[in-house]
Amino acid sequence: MYVEGKQPQLPDDRDYRKLFGLDIYLTPVFVISSITIVVFVVGALVFQEAATEVFSNTRGWLTTNLDWFFMIAANLVLLFCLYVALSPLGRVRLGGRDAKPEYTNLTWLAMLFAAGVGIGLLFFGVAEPVYYFQQPPLGITPKTEEAATVGIAATVFHWGLHGWAIYGVVGLALGFFAYNKGLPFTIRSAFYPLFGDRVWGWPGHIIDTFAIFAGLFGLATSLGLGVQQVTSGFNYLFHIPANNTTMVVLIVVITSIALISVLTGIQVGIKRLSQFNILLAFLLLLAVILLGPTRYNFRSIFAVLGSYFAKIVPLSNWIGREDTGFLRDWTTFYWAWWFAWAPFVGTFIARVSKGRTVREFVVFVLLLPTLLCLLWFGTFGGTAFYQHTVEGYTGVTENIAAWKLEIARYGL
Numbered sequence: 001m002y003v004e005g006k007q008p009q010l011p012d013d014r015d016y017r018k019l020f021g022l023d024i025y026l027t028p029v030f031v032i033s034s035i036t037i038v039v040f041v042v043g044a045l046v047f048q049e050a051a052t053e054v055f056s057n058t059r060g061w062l063t064t065n066l067d068w069f070f071m072i073a074a075n076l077v078l079l080f081c082l083y084v085a086l087s088p089l090g091r092v093r094l095g096g097r098d099a100k101p102e103y104t105n106l107t108w109l110a111m112l113f114a115a116g117v118g119i120g121l122l123f124f125g126v127a128e129p130v131y132y133f134q135q136p137p138l139g140i141t142p143k144t145e146e147a148a149t150v151g152i153a154a155t156v157f158h159w160g161l162h163g164w165a166i167y168g169v170v171g172l173a174l175g176f177f178a179y180n181k182g183l184p185f186t187i188r189s190a191f192y193p194l195f196g197d198r199v200w201g202w203p204g205h206i207i208d209t210f211a212i213f214a215g216l217f218g219l220a221t222s223l224g225l226g227v228q229q230v231t232s233g234f235n236y237l238f239h240i241p242a243n244n245t246t247m248v249v250l251i252v253v254i255t256s257i258a259l260i261s262v263l264t265g266i267q268v269g270i271k272r273l274s275q276f277n278i279l280l281a282f283l284l285l286l287a288v289i290l291l292g293p294t295r296y297n298f299r300s301i302f303a304v305l306g307s308y309f310a311k312i313v314p315l316s317n318w319i320g321r322e323d324t325g326f327l328r329d330w331t332t333f334y335w336a337w338w339f340a341w342a343p344f345v346g347t348f349i350a351r352v353s354k355g356r357t358v359r360e361f362v363v364f365v366l367l368l369p370t371l372l373c374l375l376w377f378g379t380f381g382g383t384a385f386y387q388h389t390v391e392g393y394t395g396v397t398e399n400i401a402a403w404k405l406e407i408a409r410y411g412l
Helices: 028-046 048-065 067-086 105-116 119-134 145-159 161-180 187-200 202-238 244-263 266-291 294-316 324-351 358-389 395-409
Strands: none
Touching (some): 028 048, 028 202, 048 324, 067 161, 067 324, 067 358, 105 266, 105 358, 119 358, 119 395, 145 358, 161 187, 202 244, 266 294, 266 358, 294 358, 358 395
């Protein structure tokens, strides 16, 4: 069992096994996960229609029957992060008192932002606010000025404090036990206070295996949505066929770029890619602000800021809600999506956060990304609403209506 003040015992080589006599030591986690993932992917490819029905039914059952669980978990995680930041625990430094940050604040923020959100901002930056404009939460009248403001605020709600708190709590736990207690960067290390040295046995193997599967489903969702968007963009600009072949090629290219960045290490590949990513995002955001309806967008941003904090409590509640479609199809799905990504992103956040205090960690991981999401959705969503309400452009709303029909067709 874990005893406060006692230095945890690390596993030894006896916890590892050779596979087929090769000189590569493999943990049971690697063996079980690899075999199961291969079987899972091959089965999904061979039996596509059956797999689609199973995934759709499973998603529907989870969001319908476990909505209360995801809502409670997300709320508690956010409150916990705020508590540790405001309490004396906020002065604890990851790596010990003398630890120094490895990255500048701007580079650190760039890596956090690039790891936490990606092409989802482009996909949902316009689509989600407009969707809520047509079908708003909390019983608000559709297609009104209030629906437009709350639509953007509800989008920020899904991409703001709650989601980043889910990443943050995993990153904090791993950062503390890795840098302050000398444990390895695996999810099982966060459970050391509960299981003690047993985390090096099968309890830990099960935890890490589930973490790998969570990351797999989170990646599949993000990559799937992102590749569909890029494929549609190439089709619109260059008339490249928007078919499965194009999407497979894009997945291979994107995966190759990610692999190269990983192989070159955090200090080179991931660091440079993150800086380039946030630079492009900032330039795109600046261009839309300056070239679009600038005054309207700034009014939208401030209106959304007030609406976000005014609606965060009712949007966080699940009891007595009449807008169950919004609650289950959007909020519950989002929290499940964030939780699925948490083992992967939380581990990365922990790796780049050595030398930061807990309070500094919470500010950079929760508050600053939420502020950036507010600026992003306020700008892109505001521009879409300006085009619709002032200029009379209906292309976006028509596309969203078609998207809603496509979602309904697949039973999502």
